Amino acid sequence: xxxxxxxxxxxxxxxxxxxxxxxxxxxxxxxxxxxxxxxxxxxxxxxxxxxxxxxxxxxxxxxxxxxxxxxxxxxxxxxxxxxxxxxxxxxxxxxxxxxxxxxxxxxxxxxxxxxxxxxxxxxxxxxxxxxxxxxxxxxxxxxxxxxxxxxxxxxxxxxxxxxxxxxxxxxxxxxxxxxxxxxxxxxxxxxxxxxxxxxxxxxxxxxxxxxxxxxxxxxxxxxxxxxxxxxxxxxxxxxxxxxxxxxxxxxxxxxxxxxxxxxxxxxxxxxxxxxxxxxxxxxxxxxxxxxxxxxxxxxxxxxxxxxxxxxxxxxxxxxxxxxxxxxxxxxxxxxxxxxxxxxxxxxxxxxxxxxxxxxxxxxxxxxxxxxxxxxxxxxxxxxxxxxxxxxxxxxxxxxxxxxxx
Amino acid sequence: xxxxxxxxxxxxxxxxxxxxxxxxxxxxxxxxxxxxxxxxxxxxxxxxxxxxxxxxxxxxxxxxxxxxxxxxxxxxxxxxxxxxxxxxxxxxxxxxxxxxxxxxxxxxxxxxxxxxxxxxxxxxxxxxxxxxxxxxxxxx
Numbered sequence: 316x317x318x319x320x321x322x323x324x325x326x327x328x329x330x331x332x333x334x335x336x337x338x339x340x341x342x343x344x345x346x347x348x349x350x351x352x353x354x355x356x357x358x359x360x361x362x363x364x365x366x367x368x369x370x371x372x373x374x375x376x377x378x379x380x381x382x383x384x385x386x387x388x389x390x391x392x393x394x395x396x397x398x399x400x401x402x403x404x405x406x407x408x409x410x411x412x413x414x415x416x417x418x419x420x421x422x423x424x425x426x427x428x429x430x431x432x433x434x435x436x437x438x439x440x441x442x443x444x445x446x447x448x449x450x451x452x453x454x455x456x457x458x459x460x461x462x463x464x465x466x467x468x469x470x471x472x473x474x475x476x477x478x479x480x481x482x483x484x485x486x487x488x489x490x491x492x493x494x495x496x497x498x499x500x501x502x503x504x505x506x507x508x509x510x511x512x513x514x515x516x517x518x519x520x521x522x523x524x525x526x527x528x529x530x531x532x533x534x535x536x537x538x539x540x541x542x543x544x545x546x547x548x549x550x551x552x553x554x555x556x557x558x559x560x561x562x563x564x565x566x567x568x569x570x571x572x573x574x575x576x577x578x579x580x581x582x583x584x585x586x587x588x589x590x591x592x593x594x595x596x597x598x599x600x601x602x603x604x605x606x607x608x609x610x611x612x613x614x615x616x617x618x619x620x621x622x623x624x625x626x627x628x629x630x631x632x633x634x635x636x637x638x639x640x641x642x643x644x645x646x647x648x649x650x651x652x653x654x655x656x657x658x659x660x661x662x663x664x665x666x667x668x669x670x671x672x673x674x675x676x677x678x679x680x681x682x683x684x685x686x687x688x689x690x691x692x693x694x695x696x697x698x699x700x701x702x703x704x705x706x707x708x709x710x711x712x713x714x715x716x717x718x719x720x
Numbered sequence: 721x722x723x724x725x726x727x728x729x730x731x732x733x734x735x736x737x738x739x740x741x742x743x744x745x746x747x748x749x750x751x752x753x754x755x756x757x758x759x760x761x762x763x764x765x766x767x768x769x770x771x772x773x774x775x776x777x778x779x780x781x782x783x784x785x786x787x788x789x790x791x792x793x794x795x796x797x798x799x800x801x802x803x804x805x806x807x808x809x810x811x812x813x814x815x816x817x818x819x820x821x822x823x824x825x826x827x828x829x830x831x832x833x834x835x836x837x838x839x840x841x842x843x844x845x846x847x848x849x850x851x852x853x854x855x856x857x858x859x860x
Contacts, residue, residue: 334740656795657773657793657794657795658794659772659773659794659796659797659839660794660795660796663744663796664741664744664796667740667741667744674772675772689774689793690772718741718744718745718748719748719795
């Protein structure tokens with residue numbers, strides 16, 4: 316693997332200063348920074364071959380359509396899906412979940428049906444299902460969590476009944492970092508013939524994702540959290556589901572034949588891709604995937620686990636600091652509070668020291684309610700971060716303590 | 721002092737500090753000095769909920785002037801709340817409605833009143849003006 320200085324040199328923004336201090340970027344759970352090769356790729360699309368995909372007869376349109384379809388093939392092999400038809404591009408994780416919640420709801424959900432989620436979910440994996448349940452008269456069932464921030468599997472097994480129509484859970488919690496036992500969740504659901512959607516927003520960038528081994532029915536993620544551009548995301552679905560479901564959006568390019576009486580839809584994957592798609596984003600995402608593969612996804616994962624253990628040790632050594640989420644299975648995300656100091660105050664002062672963290676509920680209010688708190692400070696690390704940056708955070712926290720004492 | 725004079729004083733006070741930490745230390749001190757809101761007003765009716773921090777704001781009107789007391793769960797927010805109280809409390813409804821709050825921008829705390837920050841402060845300013853409008857309407 317490249318050494319850390321080579322890795323950091325790949326990301327131009329990591330060199331910059333904020334408030335005259337070197338940037339310490341610990342908000343990777345919200346969005347990751349982009350390597351130069353991704354920036355160059357997106358730049359090249361616009362400079363060299365920008366043309367609307369699947370429409371033109373001309374050179375540029377052909378070239379961008381081909382690059383876009385190659386991006387689909389790249390994503391397919393990256394997550395080990397069976398077919399390129401199973402890869403739908405969307406605007407992001409939120410777009411993917413909203414789409415599936417709509418189409419799945421319209422097709423299969425009736426009054427009295429149930430959808431199972433976990434208490435660890437991001438609002439993006441709660442609200443679309445809630446909206447669908449309200450439309451259909453269905454109900455949400457929620458898997459509770461323990462004090463460590465892990466879901467309680469036994470409680471999950473009790474929730475699975477003949478009323479269950481779908482299970483939707485995160486691969487990892489954005490708020491606490493807990494990695495969920497998706498394999499067990501999926502196996503149990505399948506024994507009830509219930510499909511499972513995995514929200515991979517916090518999973519895809521931290522280790523190998525193999526949808527075939529995992530055997531999930533749907534897998535969704537965002538490009539911008541895996542070093543790709545914003546505004547592009549992926550919805551993977553098993554072909555069997557995607558062919559049964561109707562489109563969640565109508566428009567150009569997703570149709571076969573349109574008359575005012577009746578419209579027939581294109582084949583997969585195009586039937587789910589209405590209108591002009593974010594092809595520069597998709598092409599940039601493919602480049603980001605190549606970057607991750609070149610760097611080594613296992614190497615990335617093991618570096619991140621080292622960072623996590625150093626950070627956990629360093630932060631738990633600080634008097635008055637409490638870490639929320641103590642599972643032994645975590646992505647490199649640490650949520651914490653300093654005794655008697657509001658998370659917003661901590662975040663504001665850390666910011667002025669050049670340290671970017673997130674504060675608040677992290678779009679996961681049910682998680683915060685579980686602990687009876689209003690929010691936390693979250694440091695979400697990734698492979699380009701360093702132990703020295705963790706030291707900077709630790710001394711930053713000491714400074715915060717002295718200011719608010 | 722007029723609203724403009726109070727704002728100019730605040731701007732001058734903050735201009736003594738170049739360093740961000742000093743500015744924030746001043747805010748923390750101001751937050752500590754903020755006259756305490758009566759705990760009976762720290763209830764839902766007077767709560768302005770932001771997703772980053774909460775603000776409680778209580779108005780009292782004697783027929784001429786509105787006196788505001790307020791509090792926040794975050795100390796830096798409380799510091800800015802204290803500044804807003806200094807500028808807008810004990811004023812007539814008309815003064816409050818027509819006030820132009822430029823000091824926040826001038827002391828470099830503009831992000832704190834941005835709609836995307838959601839810390840309750842922007843909503844607090846709006847609420848102060850709404851109370852003023854309501855009392856004005858009451859008078860007519």
